[in-house]
Amino acid sequence: MKISRRTILAAGAALATMTAAGPAFAASEYTLRIHTLVKSPHPYNDMAEAMKAEIEEASDGRVEVRIFDSGQLGQDPAVIGEMAFGTIDIMISTTSNAVQQIPEFGIFTMPYLFGGMDEALAAVGPGTDVHAHFEQVYADRGVGMKLLALGGSGTRNMSTKSVPIEGPADLAGLKMRTPPSPMDSKTWAAFDMLPVTVAWGELYAAMQTGVAEAMESSLPGYTGSKLYEVAPNLALTEHTVQLNHTSISEITWNKLPEDLQQIVEEAAISANIYGVEQAKGYDAALVETLQTDHGVTVTRPDKQAFMEVLAPLQVELAESLDLATEYALLKQ
Template sequence: MHITRRTALVLGASVASMVIASSAFAADYSLRIHTLVKSPHPYNDMALAIKDEVEAKSEGRIAVKIFDSGQLGQDPAVIGEMAFGTIDMMISTTSNAVQQIPEFGIFTMPYLFESMDSELEIVGPGSAVHAHFEDIYAERGIGMKLLALGASGARNMSTADVVVTGPEDLNGLKMRTPPSPMDSQTWSAFGMLPVTVAWGELYAAMQTGVAEAMESSLPGYTGSKLYEVAPNLTLTQHTLQVNHTSMSEVSWNKLPEDLQTIVQDAAVSANAYGVEKAKEYDAALVETLASEYGVTVSYPDKAAFMEVVAPLQEKLAADLDLEAEYELLKK
C-alpha cells in the first residue's frame, strides 16, 4: 500500500498526540508492595485493598503494583531494600522482622490475645502499642515508617508424621522456627528441638526431615501446599498473629502530604479488612484441608498447652528484654 507524504504526516501527528495524551494520564508516583505469601491469604487481600483505594482516591496519581509470593525476596532482604526506597511497602508478619525490630518478638508469645478483634483493639492504629512501635522504628533508624499493626489469623501446629493430641507428643521433634528467640524458647519448653528455617525454604525442610514440625497460619499452610509435607494439623491456636504494614521512608517522603494521607488511610482500612478475611479463611480452610487434601485435623485441649507456657510468659519477657512491651500489652 502506497502512503503519501501527507498521510505519513497525519499518522505521525496522531501517534504523537496519543503519546502526549498517554503521558498526561501517567501516574506521578508508583508504589511496589511486597508480600511473602501466595493467595489465598489476608496479606494479599490487604495489598489489593490498598491498591484499589490508593489508585481511586489519588485519581490515578499513584499507581500500585503488588508482588506476592516473595517475588522481591525474603523479608529480611526486602526490609534492607526498603531502606533505599527500591521497594516501597510491605505487608508481613512481625515475626519475620525481629532481626531489625527485636521488640516485635513479643508478638510470638503464645496465648497473648483472646481474639483477633480484641487483638486489633490492642495493637491497631491509634493504640498505645502502635505509637510505641512507631517510636521504635524511628529509634532503630531502619528506614521504614510503620503504617499499621493488625491481626491476621491464628497460628497452628502441623507435623510430618506424628498426630499431636497433647503436649506430650511434641517431645524430641525438630521444630521449625523463624529467627525469633521467643519462638525458640517457647517450643524448647515442650521438649522440642528448634531449627531456624526461612519461610521460603520450609517446604523442602519438612520434606527432607530437616524439620519434623512447624507452625503457621492456615492460609500460609494452604497457599504454600505445606499440607503435602506436613499432613497432620493440630489446632493449637497458640498465637494470634500480628502483621505489620510498613513503608519505605524514602518512598513516603517523596509523596506530597495529601497523598501521604491517602496511603495512610488505605493502610488502616486494609488492616480492618484483613482481620475479617483472616476469620473467614480460618473457618473455611479447616474444612477444606480435611475434605479435599486429606489432612488429619486434631482438636487438642488448648488448656494443656497453655499450662506449659503460662509460667514462661513473664520469664520470656524478662529474658528477652521485652518487659516494657509485655506490660503495655497487658494493660
C-alpha cells in the same frame, strides 16, 4: 528498512489504546511497589489489593500501585534492607519475620497473648499506645521504614510431618521449625522440642527432607504454600494470633506530598481491618477444605493443656528477651 502495512496497523492500534488510557496513565506521578511473601489465597494479598484500589482511587490516579506477591522481590530480611534504600516501597508481612531488625516485635509470637483477632486489633490498632510505641521503635532502630499499621491475620497452628498432635506430650523430641525469633525458640523448647531456624521460603524443602519435623503457621500460609503435602497432620492449637505490619520506606514516604501520605496511611489502616475479617473467613473455610480436598488429619487438642505449660513462662520470657516494656503495654 521496509515496514509492512501490518506493522503500521499494529502500531496504530497500540497507540490508540494508549491514547484512550492516556489521562489516567499520564496522571500517574508515583509508583508504589508492594511486597508480600505469600501466595494467594491469603489476607496479606487481599490487603495489598485493597490498598491498591483505595490509593489509586483516592489519589485520582496520581499514584499507581503494583503488587509483587509470593516473595517475588525476595525474602523479608532482604526486603527490609531494600526498603531502607527506597527500592521497595511498602511491605505487608508477619512481624515475626522482622525480629532481626526490630527485636521488639518478638513479643507478638508469645503464645496465648490475645484471646482472638478482634482483641489483638483493639490492642495494637491505630491510636493505641502499642502502635505509638512501635512507631518510636522504628525511629530508634533506624530501620529506614515508617510503620503504617499493625493488624491480625489469622491464628497460628501446629502441623507435623508424621505425628498427629493430641497434647503437649506428643511434641517432645520433634525438630521444630522456627523463624529467626528467640521467643519462638524458647517457647517450643519448653515442650522439649528441638528448635531449628528455617526461612519461610525454604520451609517446604526442610519438612520434605526431615530438616524439620514440625512447624507452625497461619492456615492461609499453610494452604497457599501447599505445606499440607509435607506436614499433613494439623493440630488446631491456635497458640498465637499472627500479627502483621504494614510498613513503608522512609525514602518513599518523604517523597510523597502530605495529601498522598494521608491517603496511603488511611488505606493501610483500612486494609488491616479488612485483613482481620478476611482471616476469620479463611480460618473457618480452610479447615474443611484441608480435610476434604487434601486429606489432612485435623486434631483439636485441649488448648488449656498448652496454656498450663506456657502461662508461667510469659513474664520470664518477656524479661529474658528484654521485652518487658512491650509485655506491660499489651497487658495494661
